[in-house]
Amino acid sequence: LRDLHARLPTGPDAVSFGLGMPSAELFPNAAYGRAVAQLLASDPKALQYALPSPVLKRHIVALMSLRGVTCSPDQVFLTAGGQQGISLLSRLFLDPGRVVVADEVTYEGFSAAIQPVRPRVLTVPVDADVGSDPDALQSLLRRGARPAFVYLIPDGHNPLGCSMPLDARRKFVALAREFQVLMVEDGAYGLLQYDEKPAPPLRALDDEWVCYVGSFSKILAPAIRVGWLVVPTWMIPLLSRTKQGEDLDVGNLNQCALATYLDAEDFPRHLERLRSEYRVRRDRMLAALKAHFPVGTRWNHPSCGFYIWCELPPGLDATERVDAAIAAAVSFVPGDVFRLGGRQLRGSMRLSFSTYAPNRIEEGIRRLGWVLHAVTDPGSPGHVGHVVVGGDW
Amino acid sequence: LRDLHARLPTGPDAVSFGLGMPSAELFPNAAYGRAVAQLLASDPKALQYALPSPVLKRHIVALMSLRGVTCSPDQVFLTAGGQQGISLLSRLFLDPGRVVVADEVTYEGFSAAIQPVRPRVLTVPVDADVGSDPDALQSLLRRGARPAFVYLIPDGHNPLGCSMPLDARRKFVALAREFQVLMVEDGAYGLLQYDEKPAPPLRALDDEWVCYVGSFSKILAPAIRVGWLVVPTWMIPLLSRTKQGEDLDVGNLNQCALATYLDAEDFPRHLERLRSEYRVRRDRMLAALKAHFPVGTRWNHPSCGFYIWCELPPGLDATERVDAAIAAAVSFVPGDVFRLGGRQLRGSMRLSFSTYAPNRIEEGIRRLGWVLHAVTDPGSPGHVGHVVVGGDW
Numbered sequence: 001l002r003d004l005h006a007r008l009p010t011g012p013d014a015v016s017f018g019l020g021m022p023s024a025e026l027f028p029n030a031a032y033g034r035a036v037a038q039l040l041a042s043d044p045k046a047l048q049y050a051l052p053s054p055v056l057k058r059h060i061v062a063l064m065s066l067r068g069v070t071c072s073p074d075q076v077f078l079t080a081g082g083q084q085g086i087s088l089l090s091r092l093f094l095d096p097g098r099v100v101v102a103d104e105v106t107y108e109g110f111s112a113a114i115q116p117v118r119p120r121v122l123t124v125p126v127d128a129d130v131g132s133d134p135d136a137l138q139s140l141l142r143r144g145a146r147p148a149f150v151y152l153i154p155d156g157h158n159p160l161g162c163s164m165p166l167d168a169r170r171k172f173v174a175l176a177r178e179f180q181v182l183m184v185e186d187g188a189y190g191l192l193q194y195d196e197k198p199a200p201p202l203r204a205l206d207d208e209w210v211c212y213v214g215s216f217s218k219i220l221a222p223a224i225r226v227g228w229l230v231v232p233t234w235m236i237p238l239l240s241r242t243k244q245g246e247d248l249d250v251g252n253l254n255q256c257a258l259a260t261y262l263d264a265e266d267f268p269r270h271l272e273r274l275r276s277e278y279r280v281r282r283d284r285m286l287a288a289l290k291a292h293f294p295v296g297t298r299w300n301h302p303s304c305g306f307y308i309w310c311e312l313p314p315g316l317d318a319t320e321r322v323d324a325a326i327a328a329a330v331s332f333v334p335g336d337v338f339r340l341g342g343r344q345l346r347g348s349m350r351l352s353f354s355t356y357a358p359n360r361i362e363e364g365i366r367r368l369g370w371v372l373h374a375v376t377d378p379g380s381p382g383h384v385g386h387v388v389v390g391g392d393w
Numbered sequence: 394l395r396d397l398h399a400r401l402p403t404g405p406d407a408v409s410f411g412l413g414m415p416s417a418e419l420f421p422n423a424a425y426g427r428a429v430a431q432l433l434a435s436d437p438k439a440l441q442y443a444l445p446s447p448v449l450k451r452h453i454v455a456l457m458s459l460r461g462v463t464c465s466p467d468q469v470f471l472t473a474g475g476q477q478g479i480s481l482l483s484r485l486f487l488d489p490g491r492v493v494v495a496d497e498v499t500y501e502g503f504s505a506a507i508q509p510v511r512p513r514v515l516t517v518p519v520d521a522d523v524g525s526d527p528d529a530l531q532s533l534l535r536r537g538a539r540p541a542f543v544y545l546i547p548d549g550h551n552p553l554g555c556s557m558p559l560d561a562r563r564k565f566v567a568l569a570r571e572f573q574v575l576m577v578e579d580g581a582y583g584l585l586q587y588d589e590k591p592a593p594p595l596r597a598l599d600d601e602w603v604c605y606v607g608s609f610s611k612i613l614a615p616a617i618r619v620g621w622l623v624v625p626t627w628m629i630p631l632l633s634r635t636k637q638g639e640d641l642d643v644g645n646l647n648q649c650a651l652a653t654y655l656d657a658e659d660f661p662r663h664l665e666r667l668r669s670e671y672r673v674r675r676d677r678m679l680a681a682l683k684a685h686f687p688v689g690t691r692w693n694h695p696s697c698g699f700y701i702w703c704e705l706p707p708g709l710d711a712t713e714r715v716d717a718a719i720a721a722a723v724s725f726v727p728g729d730v731f732r733l734g735g736r737q738l739r740g741s742m743r744l745s746f747s748t749y750a751p752n753r754i755e756e757g758i759r760r761l762g763w764v765l766h767a768v769t770d771p772g773s774p775g776h777v778g779h780v781v782v783g784g785d786w
Contacts, residue, residue, distance in 0.1 A: 019442065027440040033433040040426040047420040047614030049412065080473060080618075084640040091509060112638035116484060221440030223646040225473075245505035246639065247477040253616040253647065 011329055015364030017351040018331035020158065020218070020306050023281075025357070026274055027221050028265070035261035036253075043256070050251035052078040055259040059267075060214065060228050066268065067190055068204040069212070071230045077239045078255060080247065082188045082215030082227040086151070087113040088242050089184055089211060089229070093148040094119040101140065102151040103132050104342035107158040107186065110151055111340060122147065123341035128300045128309045131157055131164035134171035141179045149182040149211070154202060156189030156305020159338045159350035163304045166199040173202055176209035188215045188227075189305035191271055194279040198304065203230055211235070216258065218306065218354075219271060224254040282308070284358040285351065285365060292369030306354040309335075311347055312372065318349040321371055330367045404722055408757030410744040411724035413551065413611070413699050416674075418750070419667055420614050421658070428654035429646075436649070443644035445471040448652040452660075453607065453621050459661065460583055461597040462605070464623045470632045471648060473640065475581045475608030475620040479544070480506040481635050482577055482604060482622070486541040487512040494533065495544040496525050497735035500551045500579065503544055504733060515540065516734035521693045521702045524550055524557035527564035534572045542575040542604070547595060549582030549698020552731045552743035556697045559592040566595055569602035581608045581620075582698035584664055587672040591697065596623055604628070609651065611699065611747075612664060617647040675701070677751040678744065678758060685762030699747040702728075704740055705765065711742040714764055723760045 039046050057073035064071050079085040086109065094100055094117040102110060103126035114121070122145055124136035132152055140147075152172065154164040164172075176183045185202045203212040215227035229239065243249035285308055289299055296313030312318060319334040335348030353361060432439050450466035457464050472478040479502065487493055487510040495503060496519035507514070515538055517529040525545055533540075545565065547557040557565075569576045578595045596605040608620035622632065636642035678701055682692055689706030705711060711727040718724055728741030746754060 021442050024438050024441050027437070029433040029437065029440060032440065033430050036429045036433075037426050040422040040429075044420070044422065045417050047422060047425065047616045048417050049414050049610075049615045080640045083638075087639045109638070109641065112634075115638055116635065217442075221646075222442045222643060223440045223649075225640065225643075225645045241505075242509065245476075245502070245508055246480045247473045247618065248502065250615060250618075252618045253614075254645075256616075 014329045014331075015356055015360050015367070016331045017353070017355075017364060017368070018333050019355070020352050021355045022218055022222065022306075023277065023354055023356070026277060028261070028270065031265055032221065032224075032257065032261055035264060036257045038264075039253075039257050039260045046253060046256060049248075050256075052249065052251045053255040053259050055263070056226075056255050057228075059259060059262040060230075063191070063267070064203075064212070064214070064230060066271075067187070068200040069230065071203075071207070074233050074236065075207075075230050077229040077231060077236055078251075079227040079229060079243070080225045081217055081222070082186065082213050083109050083113065084243075085213040085215075085227050085229045086110060086184070086186065088239050088246075089149065089213075090114045090117055090119075091242055092235070092238055093182065095148075099145055099147040100149060100151065101137060101145070101147045102340055103153070103157075104340055105160060105335070105338045105345065106151065106340050107153060108338055110186075119148070121340060125342070126157070126160060126162075128160045128162050128311075131160070131162045131168060132172070134168050134175060137172065137175055141175060141181065146179075147181055149184045150176075151184045151186065152202070153186040153188075154190075155187060155198065156192060156302060156307070158186075158189070158305065159307055159333065159335070160309045161300055161302035161305060161307040161350075162309075163302070164199065169199055169202055169205060173205045173210070176202075176206060181209065183210045184213060185210055186213045188213065188218055190214075191219050192275060192278060192306075193304045194275060194282060195303040208232060219274060220258070224258060226254055226258055278306070278354060281353045281356075281358055281361055284361050285353040288362045288365035292366045294369070294372050297372075306352045308351045308353060310349045310351060312349070314347070316372060316375055317346045319346050321375070324371045324374065325368060328367045328371050330364045330371070332368065407722045407724075408749055408753050408760070409724045410746070410748075410754075410757060410761070411726050412748070413745050414748045415611055415615065415699075416670065416747055416749070419670060421654070421663065424658050425614065425617075425650070425654055428657060429650045431657075432646075432650050432653045439646060439649060442641075443649075445642065445644045446648040446652050448656070449619075449648050450621075452652060452655040453623075456584070456660070457596075457605070457607070457623060459664075460580070461593040462623065464596075464600070467626050467629065468600075468623050470622040470624060470629055471644075472620040472622060472636070473618045474610055474615070475579065475606050476502050476506065477636075478606040478608075478620050478622045479503060479577065479579065481632055481639075482542065482606075483507045483510055483512075484635055485628070485631055486575065492538055492540040493542060493544065494530060494538070494540045495733055496546070496550075497733055498553060498728070498731045498738065499544065499733050500546060501731055503579075512541070514733060518735070519550070519553060519555075521553045521555050521704075524553070524555045524561060525565070527561050527568060530565065531568055534568060534574065539572075540574055542577045543569075544577045544579065545595070546579040546581075547583075548580060548591065549585060549695060549700070551579075551582070551698065552700055552726065552728070553702045554693055554695035554698060554700040554743075555702075556695070557592065562592055562595055562598060566598045566603070569595075569599060574602065576603045577606060578603055579606045581606065581611055583607075584612050585668060585671060585699070586697045587668060587675060588696040601625060612667060613651070617651060619647055619651055671699070671747060674746045674749075674751055674754055677754050678746040681755045681758035685759045687762070687765050690765075699745045701744045701746060703742050703744060705742070707740070709765060709768055710739045712739050714768070717764045717767065718761060721760045721764050723757045723764070725761065 335345035728738035
């Protein structure tokens with residue numbers, strides 16, 4: 001993904017649907033600046049070593065309650081973003097040869113996190129409408145698999161965009177209890193729900209076998225590098241020791257500035273603003289796909305997160321179109337990047353609708369449509385009027 | 394060490410010589426606050442994902458030149474503090490059973506960093522006046538040891554406080570070249586030199602086999618969590634991939650705010666102010682030790698860094714005095730904490746002179762002197778006038 005980032009044209013026309021970057025227009029630069037200024041002016045030790053911020057932990061407990069999760073500050077572990085949460089849990093529970101289960105198409109940062117500990121990876125099928133398959137996990141467990149944990153992204157799946165129905169969530173939690181297997185629930189997008197009454201996270205259904213991975217990257221700002229875990233209390237000292245060896249686990253300026261920001265601001269209102277804006281962008285991308293993508297393309301209709309998953313018509317290879325797209329100053333991530341197991345995914349792509357304003361999204365999808373049509377019809381850059389409507393998936 | 398931190402009395406009288414905390418009075422809260430404000434006001438993407446800051450890398454190149462090191466920005470790798478640099482190099486080069494060499498008394502964060510990768514540890518003797526013994530390393534290498542790397546702290550050794558003479562540095566570099574063994578040089582304190590003409594770091598003597606670990610924690614502020622490595626360019630993509638799996642390695646607010654701060658401020662002058670103040674604190678602690686510690690105690694006279702190493706007279710056990718010290722609202726770290734191999738160190742302690750103003754140092758050492766005298770003379774809390782002068786070591 002970083003290679004793709006480095007290759008994206010950076011001109012004023014460039015539209016990236018590739019990386020999961022939040023909208024810069026929605027960053028609270030002014031309010032965050034005020035928080036940093038207030039902290040530095042009022043606390044002479046704001047730049048000193050300190051233990052993880054207890055004030056921030058209490059804010060996170062409040063944030064989790066917005067998702068229907070009851071937890072206490074002593075179950076919250078602060079991390080440098082969600083990625084460090086996944087990495088710490090992997091280091092804590094995995095060993096070479098130890099088994100871990102994940103979706104056969106999943107967040108590529110999960111593969112990067114587990115790679116150094118070289119576990120044995122088993123996969124379960126995942127569907128772009130309903131997410132991970134609990135029956136497949138049941139079958140693995142019944143056949144004797146004893147994974148250290150199961151990694152799931154129940155809300156706004158990365159890269160598939162889908163969210164799991166309540167029924168599947170209940171099944172996963174029941175399996176966790178029956179087989180005493182930890183579930184690592186990646187909730188990085190969980191507070192970005194666009195529809196009414198989303199299903200509760202796994203952590204709301206079980207507090208013993210579910211480790212929740214949270215992050216401020218998508219809901220506030222990635223550059224502050226603050227995330228969290230909600231875990232059973234017995235894990236906290238183990239996580240702390242692991243993190244100390246990695247980066248000392250000393251409370252930092254960002255943690256305290258964020259706590260000051262959350263003290264001063266109406267964060268639920270900020271979240272509502274994000275949801276409202278991202279909902280518009282999702283809808284604009286869905287409409288643009290319908291208008292500009294080749295007939296036979298299928299896509300889903302995410303209710304959460306940043307991503308739409310597209311499957312191109314037979315014969316169209318997404319990976320082969322990356323260069324042509326970049327030449328047209330537009331980017332996406334070919335589906336194969338996210339493959340952990342199972343069949344090749346050369347006909348699919350992940351599109352992020354989060355980064356750009358609606359008009360840029362429209363323009364980018366129009367250009368990407370050209371690039372895709374160019375394969376089936378070499379004259380297609382002038383072909384826009386003839387585009388046939390693709391179907392919802 | 395964190396346990397010790399948690400137990401330290403926090404009253405207004407408390408004096409900690411335990412943790413290596415820089416002086417909070419020397420933190421540039423106002424200037425750093427201006428830098429953050431300027432960055433957030435001028436760059437709408439300051440809170441976005443971004444690659445490591447190239448501006449900060451150029452500042453680090455300039456900083457390294459103050460130590461006589463010639464390097465280029467493409468040899469600089471940005472980390473979340475020096476600890477992450479050590480941890481990343483350990484993950485990159487060590488494996489279970491792979492050999493690593495370090496001082497038999499060394500930074501306890503090094504032990505924490507290597508622990509998850511379970512290497513085989515060989516040690517070399519280290520002297521509180523002249524540091525690590527190159528002849529011992531030569532002997533290990535001649536007998537066939539092939540370590541992945543050798544971890545050294547040539548300047549302001551933690552915990553011993555000593556700096557290596559030039560002759561020993563040359564020997565280590567010659568061994569690195571002869572046996573093609575990497576040297577990991579921890580330079581966290583290297584810019585805090587209190588005497589004239591310090592010896593150059595190993596990295597100034599060799600750019601192929603030396604990896605330099607740098608940090609802003611001791612010379613600016615720990616809470617911003619910014620450090621760096623200077624390594625051969627071939628290592629950069631490997632470090633980047635490892636860091637991506639851990640915490641995404643995305644340039645962050647702190648990196649860019651620090652670069653803005655360094656653009657605006659006269660950093661060499663800031664360093665001179667630190668050196669001048671810490672030199673006074675060191676001298677005050679040396680004088681206080683002479684005035685208040687039991688006869689027969691020996692200590693060294695550091696020319697760099699934060700620490701003085703004390704060896705108590707026979708019969709005095711530092712570890713056993715920790716609780717009595719805390720009861721007297723003063724703390725130190727018993728030497729045994731830093732032992733990686735070799736004999737027990739129950740008669741020694743590390744004292745940090747960095748954290749408190751000179752008068753507090755005087756008061757803390759006086760109290761610690763009481764605590765130590767209480768063992769040899771139960772009536773000693775009223776015994777101050779009779780303290781016999783200890784010798785320099």
